[in-house]
Amino acid sequence: MLMQTTLYDKLWDSHAVHSEEDGTTLLYIDRHLVHEVTSPQAFDGLKLAGRKVWRINANLAVADHNVPTTDRSQGIEDPVSRLQVDTLDKNCAEHGINEFKMNDPRQGIVHVIGPEQGATLPGMTLVCGDSHTSTHGALACLAFGIGTSEVEHVLATQTLIARKARNMLVNIEGPLPRGVSSKDLSLAFIGQIGTAGGTGYAIEYAGSTVRALSMEARMTLCNMSIEAGARAGMIAADDTTINYVRGRPFAPQGPMWDHAVNYWRTLKSDPGSKFDRVVEIDARTVKPQVTWGTSPEMVVAVDGRVPDPEKEKDASRREGMERALKYMGLEPNAPIQNIRVDKVFIGSCTNSRIEDLRAAAAYVQGKRIASNIRLALVVPGSGLVKREAEREGLDRIFRDAGFEWREPGCSMCLGMNDDKLAAGERSASTSNRNFEGRQGAGSRTHLVSPAMAAAAAIAGHFVDVRTWR
Amino acid sequence: MEKFTVHTGVVCPMDRANVDTDAIIPKQFLKSIKRTGFGPNLFDAWRYLDVGEPDKENAGRPLNRDFVLNQPRYKGASILIARKNFGCGSSREHAPWALADYGFRAVIAPSFGDIFFTNSFKTGFLPIVLSDLQLDHIFHACAAFPGYRLTIDLPQQTVNLPDGKAFNFEIDPFRKYCMVNGLDDIGLTLRHAEKITAFEIKRKLEQPWLFGNHAS
Ligand code: SF4
Numbered sequence: 001m002l003m004q005t006t007l008y009d010k011l012w013d014s015h016a017v018h019s020e021e022d023g024t025t026l027l028y029i030d031r032h033l034v035h036e037v038t039s040p041q042a043f044d045g046l047k048l049a050g051r052k053v054w055r056i057n058a059n060l061a062v063a064d065h066n067v068p069t070t071d072r073s074q075g076i077e078d079p080v081s082r083l084q085v086d087t088l089d090k091n092c093a094e095h096g097i098n099e100f101k102m103n104d105p106r107q108g109i110v111h112v113i114g115p116e117q118g119a120t121l122p123g124m125t126l127v128c129g130d131s132h133t134s135t136h137g138a139l140a141c142l143a144f145g146i147g148t149s150e151v152e153h154v155l156a157t158q159t160l161i162a163r164k165a166r167n168m169l170v171n172i173e174g175p176l177p178r179g180v181s182s183k184d185l186s187l188a189f190i191g192q193i194g195t196a197g198g199t200g201y202a203i204e205y206a207g208s209t210v211r212a213l214s215m216e217a218r219m220t221l222c223n224m225s226i227e228a229g230a231r232a233g234m235i236a237a238d239d240t241t242i243n244y245v246r247g248r249p250f251a252p253q254g255p256m257w258d259h260a261v262n263y264w265r266t267l268k269s270d271p272g273s274k275f276d277r278v279v280e281i282d283a284r285t286v287k288p289q290v291t292w293g294t295s296p297e298m299v300v301a302v303d304g305r306v307p308d309p310e311k312e313k314d315a316s317r318r319e320g321m322e323r324a325l326k327y328m329g330l331e332p333n334a335p336i337q338n339i340r341v342d343k344v345f346i347g348s349c350t351n352s353r354i355e356d357l358r359a360a361a362a363y364v365q366g367k368r369i370a371s372n373i374r375l376a377l378v379v380p381g382s383g384l385v386k387r388e389a390e391r392e393g394l395d396r397i398f399r400d401a402g403f404e405w406r407e408p409g410c411s412m413c414l415g416m417n418d419d420k421l422a423a424g425e426r427s428a429s430t431s432n433r434n435f436e437g438r439q440g441a442g443s444r445t446h447l448v449s450p451a452m453a454a455a456a457a458i459a460g461h462f463v464d465v466r467t468w469r
Numbered sequence: 470m471e472k473f474t475v476h477t478g479v480v481c482p483m484d485r486a487n488v489d490t491d492a493i494i495p496k497q498f499l500k501s502i503k504r505t506g507f508g509p510n511l512f513d514a515w516r517y518l519d520v521g522e523p524d525k526e527n528a529g530r531p532l533n534r535d536f537v538l539n540q541p542r543y544k545g546a547s548i549l550i551a552r553k554n555f556g557c558g559s560s561r562e563h564a565p566w567a568l569a570d571y572g573f574r575a576v577i578a579p580s581f582g583d584i585f586f587t588n589s590f591k592t593g594f595l596p597i598v599l600s601d602l603q604l605d606h607i608f609h610a611c612a613a614f615p616g617y618r619l620t621i622d623l624p625q626q627t628v629n630l631p632d633g634k635a636f637n638f639e640i641d642p643f644r645k646y647c648m649v650n651g652l653d654d655i656g657l658t659l660r661h662a663e664k665i666t667a668f669e670i671k672r673k674l675e676q677p678w679l680f681g682n683h684a685s
Contacts, residue, residue: 017668026661026665028669049655057680066500080500080523083500084502087502146560146584147562147587148562149588149592150591153654156655157659157665159658199580229554229557256677295487316484316486317486414496416500436491436492441514
C-alpha cells in the first residue's frame with residue numbers, strides 16, 4: 001500500500017537504526033550542539049564509564065548561557081559561571097570537539113549559530129541539551145531538545161532512544177497584517193491551544209503565510225513550539241530554505257551541493273498526508289500579542305485587557321489566573337496599553353537575528369527611550385549578527401535612542417549572567433518564557449515581538465505598533 | 470541508576486498546573502557541574518522567603534511556612550502529586566535531579582512536559598500519568614488524612630490507595646525494564662554498536678555532505 005507520508009515521518013524513518021516491538025526506536029543523530037550548562041555532567045559520565053565520543057565532528061560547541069554581555073577582555077568575573085565555561089573548554093579540548101570560544105566572532109546563542117554556520121542542514125536529525133532546539137526545524141530537519149543523560153547518550157553512541165510523536169499540522173493562511181510578526185503568530189497559536197496543547201506531538205507549520213515567511217521568521221515560529229508543549233516544530237524545505245543555506249561555512253559545495261539540493265527538495269509532507277491533529281489559523285485576524293501572566297498561554301492582543309478571573313468558570317484555572325495576576329502586579333480588566341514597563345530586552349534565541357534587530361530599529365530611529373525605562377538592552381544573537389547590525393548602523397540607532405548595545409549571548413532571557421530584572425521589575429521582552437522568576441527572582445515578564453518591545457521602550461508602556469507612530 | 474520496584478511513601482500535594490522546570494530548580498543553581506546536591510534548592514523561590522544563591526548556606530534561611538514542602542505534615546514525603554503539564558519548559562535534567570535529591574521517588578500528574586518526562590526515567594525518578602478524576606480523588610484524600618501514603622507498584626503498574634482502590638498506569642515496556650532493573654541505557658544501546666556503524670556507513674554514502682571535513 002502506498003502511503004502519503006508527512007515530513008516528520010520521512011525524517012524519522014530515514015534515521016531509525018533499530019526498533020523494538022513496543023515502538024521504542026534507536027534514532028541516528030547527525031548533529032549535536034553542545035553548550036556549557038547541560039553538558040558538564042554528561043562529559044563526566046562519559047569519563048566515569050571510560051567511554052569515548054562516537055563521532056567527534058558531529059558535535060559543535062559554544063558557551064552562551066553564562067557569558068557576560070559586557071566587555072569580555074577581562075574574562076568572566078563570577079567564579080561559578082567561569083568554572084562552567086572553563087569546563088566546556090576543557091571537555092572540548094580533551095575530546096577534540098569544535099568549539100566557538102567566548103571571544104570568537106562566531107560565538108553566539110547555540111540556536112542562532114547553528115543555522116548561521118550551516119551546521120544545521122535540511123534532512124538532519126539535530127539535538128542539543130536545550131529545549132529551544134526546536135528552532136532548527138525551520139530548516140526542514142528533525143530538531144529537538146534533550147536532557148543531560150541524553151547528551152551523554154548521543155556523545156557515546158551517536159543515537160538516542162526515542163518514541164515517535166503524533167503529527168500535528170498548523171496551517172496558517174493569508175497575508176500577515178502590517179506590524180504583526182511570526183512572534184505574534186506563535187503567541188496567538190499558543191494562546192489558542194495552550195501550553196500543553198502540543199504535548200506528545202511534532203508540529204509542522206504550513207500554509208501560504210508560512211511559505212511567505214523569511215527563514216529567520218520561520219525560526220521564531222519553530223523556536224516557540226516547545227512553549228506549545230511540542231518537542232519539535234518543522235517547516236518543509238523550499239527555495240527560501242535552500243537560498244538560506246547556500247554558501248554557509250558548514251554547507252556542502254560544488255557537485256555535492258547539487259546532490260544535496262536534489263534530496264532536500266523531497267523534504268515536505270506528501271499532498272493528502274494524514275495528521276493526527278490539524279489547527280487552522282487565519283493570519284489576517286492575528287494582532288500584536290502581549291502576555292499578561294506567568295505562562296506563555298496567558299496572552300491577549302495588544303488592544304485587549306487583562307482578563308478577569310471572576311469570569312472564569314473552571315476553579316483551577318481561576319486560581320491559576322489569580323495567582324498569576326498577583327505575581328504580575330496587575331489588576332483585572334486593565335487595558336494592556338496602560339501597562340508601564342521598567343526594562344526592555346531585545347534578544348534571545350527567539351528574536352535576536354538581524355531581521356529582528358532591523359524590525360526593532362525601525363521603531364526606534366530618531367527617538368529616545370521614555371524616562372521611566374531603567375534599562376533597554378539589545379543583545380544580538382551572535383557575533384556575526386552583531387557585526388552585520390553594526391555594518392548597517394543599527395547599533396547607532398539603538399545607542400542614540402538610549403539603548404545599550406551588548407555582546408551576544410542568552411543574557412536576560414534567563415538571567416544566568418548579570419543581566420536580570422530585580423524583584424517586582426517589569427519587562428517587555430522578546431524572549432520566550434514569562435515564568436515566575438525567569439528573568440530574575442520576582443521578575444515580571446511580558447513576552448512580545450521585537451517591534452512591540454522597541455515601541456514600548458520609546459512610549460514607556462505597551463502600544464499598538466499597527467497604529468503607533 | 471537506582472532501581473524502582475515497589476515504593477510506599479507520604480504524599481505531598483502541589484495543587485498547581487504548569488509547574489515549570491524554572492520553578493523546580495531556578496537557573497542560578499544550574500551553574501553547578503555536578504549531578505547531586507540540588508535537593509536543598511528544590512522549588513527555591515517558593516520555599517524560602519529570600520533569594521537563594523549557589524554558594525549560600527541553606528540552613529537558617531527564612532522559610533515560606535505556607536509552602537507545602539515546609540508544612541510538618543508533609544515532612545519526609547517521597548511522592549509528589551500535581552496538576553497538568555508538570556515539568557514544562559526548559560530541558561534541564563537538574564529538575565528531576567533536584568526532586569530525587571530531595572527524596573522524591575515519583576510524581577503523579579495528568580500530563581507532563583515531554584523532555585522532563587524523558588529525563589525523569591534516566592534519573593530513576595518515576596513520572597506517572599493518571600487522569601484528572603483519579604488525581605482529584607487523591608488530592609481530596611490527601612487533604613483529609615494527615616500522613617496520607619500511597620504505594621506505587623511498578624512491576625504491576627498500579628498506584629495503590631490505602632482505601633483499597635488501585636489505579637492502573639501505562640509505561641513503555643522498555644522504560645519499565647530499565648527502571649525495574651536499574652539499567653544504564655547507554656550500555657544497552659552499545660549492544661547495537663554494529664548496527665549503528667552499518668547505518669552510519671550507508672548514510673555516509675548517501676549523504677556524504679553530513680560527514681565532510683567541515684569548517685573549523
Ligand atoms: S536565549 Fe533563552 S531560551 Fe534561548 S537558549 Fe538561551 S536561555 Fe534558552
